[in-house]
Amino acid sequence: MTTHTKTNLDGVHSDVKVVEKPTKERSHDLFLRFLGLSLTLVATILVGVDNQTKVISYAEMKFRATAKWEYMSAMVFFVVSNAIACSYAAASLVITVMARSSGTRKSDFTDLVITALDLVLMALLFSANGAACAVGLIAQKGNKHLQWMKVCDVFDTYCRHMTAALVLSIIGSSVFLLLVLHSVLKLHYRSRS
Amino acid sequence: MASADKPVDTEYSRPTSSAQAPAGVDLFKFDVILRFLLFAASLVSVVVIVTGNETKYLPRPRPAKFRYSPAFVYFVAALSVVGLYSIITTLASLFAIKNPALKAKLLLYFILWDALILGIIASATGTAGGVAYVGLKGNKHVDWEKICNVYDKFCRHVGASVAVALFGSIVTVLLIWISAYSLHSRVPK
Numbered sequence: 001m002t003t004h005t006k007t008n009l010d011g012v013h014s015d016v017k018v019v020e021k022p023t024k025e026r027s028h029d030l031f032l033r034f035l036g037l038s039l040t041l042v043a044t045i046l047v048g049v050d051n052q053t054k055v056i057s058y059a060e061m062k063f064r065a066t067a068k069w070e071y072m073s074a075m076v077f078f079v080v081s082n083a084i085a086c087s088y089a090a091a092s093l094v095i096t097v098m099a100r101s102s103g104t105r106k107s108d109f110t111d112l113v114i115t116a117l118d119l120v121l122m123a124l125l126f127s128a129n130g131a132a133c134a135v136g137l138i139a140q141k142g143n144k145h146l147q148w149m150k151v152c153d154v155f156d157t158y159c160r161h162m163t164a165a166l167v168l169s170i171i172g173s174s175v176f177l178l179l180v181l182h183s184v185l186k187l188h189y190r191s192r193s
Numbered sequence: 194m195a196s197a198d199k200p201v202d203t204e205y206s207r208p209t210s211s212a213q214a215p216a217g218v219d220l221f222k223f224d225v226i227l228r229f230l231l232f233a234a235s236l237v238s239v240v241v242i243v244t245g246n247e248t249k250y251l252p253r254p255r256p257a258k259f260r261y262s263p264a265f266v267y268f269v270a271a272l273s274v275v276g277l278y279s280i281i282t283t284l285a286s287l288f289a290i291k292n293p294a295l296k297a298k299l300l301l302y303f304i305l306w307d308a309l310i311l312g313i314i315a316s317a318t319g320t321a322g323g324v325a326y327v328g329l330k331g332n333k334h335v336d337w338e339k340i341c342n343v344y345d346k347f348c349r350h351v352g353a354s355v356a357v358a359l360f361g362s363i364v365t366v367l368l369i370w371i372s373a374y375s376l377h378s379r380v381p382k
Contacts, residue, residue: 127319145261
């Protein structure tokens with residue numbers, strides 16, 4: 001609040017108190033955190049429970065082959081990092097709500113730490129998406145230079161589910177990126193006011 | 194009439210109470226050093242993986258190049274982009290040390306672009322690392338044989354390149370942490 005002394009043309013002094021309006025607190029990040037939580041949760045569950053068993057006949061022998069996430073290291077990395085991101089989103093949602101309701105001084109440092117952790121998790125999610133995408137691409141198309149045959153013509157439903165989970169996880173990781181950008185923009189506007 | 198002699202009020206000539214933003218923490222020297230490290234890491238990664246071609250005769254000559262896997266091609270492309278970005282921002286950071294007026298504006302842009310570049314370099318590291326791991330250990334469930342027992346020099350080059358790219362992504366995380374902390378310290382209490 002600042003006090004000005006205005007003088008009218010008549011010479012009448014009046015004290016005017018100007019109340020500065022507080023800047024609007026943007027709280028879109030709670031919605032973003034919930035969105036990230038739900039997307040990574042769905043991706044984890046989709047990959048975690050999905051399996052497909054096919055009977056393959058090869059040279060007059062029949063044997064069953066199963067496609068599960070445990071059988072491919074890149075998929076293990078994908079499931080683990082989506083699970084970590086999901087639980088982190090839940091924990092940071094709770095911590096952010098608690099810190100916001102307690103006050104602004106303490107919540108500044110909490111927000112900074114949460115932003116830093118958001119950044120690390122975003123990088124982890126992006127790398128897990130890259131690994132799953134690369135392995136899925138080899139499974140889809142094969143690689144004749146390395147003699148790695150494609151398997152998605154056999155396990156077609158499993159490959160479709162993997163693609164859907166990958167797309168969800170990519171959207172979820174860009175939600176984490178938006179969270180970081182949102183926190184930084186909020187810091188920037190507060191440092192300029 | 195006495196009021197006519199009164200000076201017109203200071204409404205127009207009032208000195209604006211400029212809220213001087215606190216100078217905050219200045220970590221631009223570390224910023225320049227880390228950006229140069231990022232440039233060095235991306236340059237080393239690209240050079241090491243591009244020179245890792247190897248040909249084994251089994252008995253037909255069968256080469257192993259980074260171009261034979263789309264994952265490694267993406268890795269080289271992404272790290273080249275990161276290298277170019279790190280050159281530009283190292284120069285921008287050096288320029289900001291000379292003109293301190295730019296620092297506040299530059300911090301925001303650095304964080305935004307650094308976050309995008311972190312996404313790029315992290316995904317490139319994960320992509321190449323995932324495919325390299327399959328090449329190292331093989332996967333008997335899908336009948337993909339390991340190749341690292343045959344092509345040892347190629348595997349060493351790819352492994353070193355991915356490790357240096359992982360170091361580069363850690364450097365990018367540190368860069369964003371430094372910029373966020375500088376921005377946080379400029380917030381007026």
